[in-house]
Amino acid sequence: MAIDQSGTTGTPDADEDEPEDIVMSVRDARVSFDMARGQAWVLNDVDLDVRRNEILAVVGESGSGKSMFASALLDAVEDPGRLAGDVTYYPDEAAGESQTIGSFDEGLDDSVDVLDLDPDELQAFRWEKVSMVFQGAMNSFNPTMKIKAHFHETIQAHNAVLEERMDHVRKLFDALYIDFDRVMTSYPHELSGGIKQRTLIALALVLEPEVLVMDEPTAALDLLMQRSIISMLRNLRDEFDLTIVFITHDLPLVGGLADRIAVMYAFEFVEVGATRDLMKNAAHPYTRSLLRSVPSITSDVDEMEPIEGARPDPVNIPTGCSFHPRCPVADDRCEIEDPDLAAVEDDLQAACFYTDQAREQIDYTLEDESTGDDR
Ligand SMILES: Nc1ncnc2c1ncn2[C@@H]1O[C@H](COP(=O)(O)OP(=O)(O)OP(=O)(O)O)[C@@H](O)[C@H]1O
Numbered sequence: 001m002a003i004d005q006s007g008t009t010g011t012p013d014a015d016e017d018e019p020e021d022i023v024m025s026v027r028d029a030r031v032s033f034d035m036a037r038g039q040a041w042v043l044n045d046v047d048l049d050v051r052r053n054e055i056l057a058v059v060g061e062s063g064s065g066k067s068m069f070a071s072a073l074l075d076a077v078e079d080p081g082r083l084a085g086d087v088t089y090y091p092d093e094a095a096g097e098s099q100t101i102g103s104f105d106e107g108l109d110d111s112v113d114v115l116d117l118d119p120d121e122l123q124a125f126r127w128e129k130v131s132m133v134f135q136g137a138m139n140s141f142n143p144t145m146k147i148k149a150h151f152h153e154t155i156q157a158h159n160a161v162l163e164e165r166m167d168h169v170r171k172l173f174d175a176l177y178i179d180f181d182r183v184m185t186s187y188p189h190e191l192s193g194g195i196k197q198r199t200l201i202a203l204a205l206v207l208e209p210e211v212l213v214m215d216e217p218t219a220a221l222d223l224l225m226q227r228s229i230i231s232m233l234r235n236l237r238d239e240f241d242l243t244i245v246f247i248t249h250d251l252p253l254v255g256g257l258a259d260r261i262a263v264m265y266a267f268e269f270v271e272v273g274a275t276r277d278l279m280k281n282a283a284h285p286y287t288r289s290l291l292r293s294v295p296s297i298t299s300d301v302d303e304m305e306p307i308e309g310a311r312p313d314p315v316n317i318p319t320g321c322s323f324h325p326r327c328p329v330a331d332d333r334c335e336i337e338d339p340d341l342a343a344v345e346d347d348l349q350a351a352c353f354y355t356d357q358a359r360e361q362i363d364y365t366l367e368d369e370s371t372g373d374d375r
Pocket residue numbers: 033035040042060061062063064065066067068069079080081135249314
């Protein structure tokens with residue numbers, strides 16, 4: 001079937017009788033900045049659902065709006081950016097009130113309108129329900145405080161029971177292969193990048209949020225550490241019943257991690273789908289071009305083709321389909337009409353009028369480990 005009447009995207013539902021279990025939904029989300037050159041749109045009318053317990057990767061080039069989307073999920077867009085639209089969180093009804101650990105008690109049996117929360121509620125919501133590891137946050141540890149003090153501070157700020165929370169942290173540290181006694185008594189500078197990043201992930205999970213948003217959590221790490229964190233995240237999701245939103249510019253990296261992938265171009269989603277479908281046979285020309293430009297161990301340097309053309313300017317987003325100036329299959333229609341996300345397959349949606357042509361004309365090959373096939 002196609003997309004539902006409310007314009008819901010990201011949730012093509014093959015079985016009408018069994019609606020997807022949604023933990024967060026984003027509708028018409030827009031972020032604007034007033035700039036000397038004019039108004040900049042850095043999130044441009046975005047719709048997406050996050051399914052409970054999934055690992056959803058949000059992928060796009062630098063400057064495409066990924067961090068804006070991540071921040072929107074927690075109403076954390078910084079001034080002078082203005083966020084509008086709807087962001088809704090749906091608590092897990094099965095877990096009920098027993099799920100409450102800290103101080104957030106706003107409408108727990110009901111949906112939560114995130115953009116309506118007052119500052120205190122938002123502060124509680126951000127750690128207890130939807131938690132975020134911000135981009136570059138590895139350097140946000142206070143250098144004068146031992147790691148343990150960071151945990152105590154967060155637990156106390158949420159009026160949670162210290163001993164009980166620290167027991168939980170032990171479990172988190174085990175799952176992340178962190179030595180509890182050594183790391184708790186260390187100062188941040190005494191830890192390696194990989195340990196620091198994993199410690200941050202544990203800190204984000206101390207109040208048992210349902211959703212963990214991670215913005216480029218592996219960008220500063222070497223390839224080996226990136227991969228080891230990726231493999232820990234799947235276990236973490238299973239053991240702690242998490243939903244993970246993983247933001248990255250590295251599409252092949254998330255092939256082995258994510259259940260679904262949402263591809264961002266020019267401040268909106270252009271393709272959303274199940275990892276296997278999207279990696280194996282992407283429908284949007286941008287996704288296909290991105291996959292084509294990926295260097296692989298077996299591919300010749302000659303075969304790599306970076307996407308030509310300039311990245312879109314948020315003050316001057318192209319008319320029609322914003323990818324048309326760089327798109328090999330675009331025609332006159334694409335200059336005028338802006339395609340909506342529409343179902344291409346059961347669990348694959350693309351915002352493009354010419355997905356057949358894109359599949360015919362833009363070739364790429366990927367190694368199996370990038371398609372999610374090896375797990
Ligand atoms: N304070 C600001 N004022 C104006 N524009 C901004 C501001 N902060 C960010 N932007 C713009 O918003 C756009 C989206 O930024 P965002 O940080 O979401 O990109 P990103 O996809 O996360 O990129 P990266 O991979 O580099 O982190 C960019 O074009 C950026 O220049």
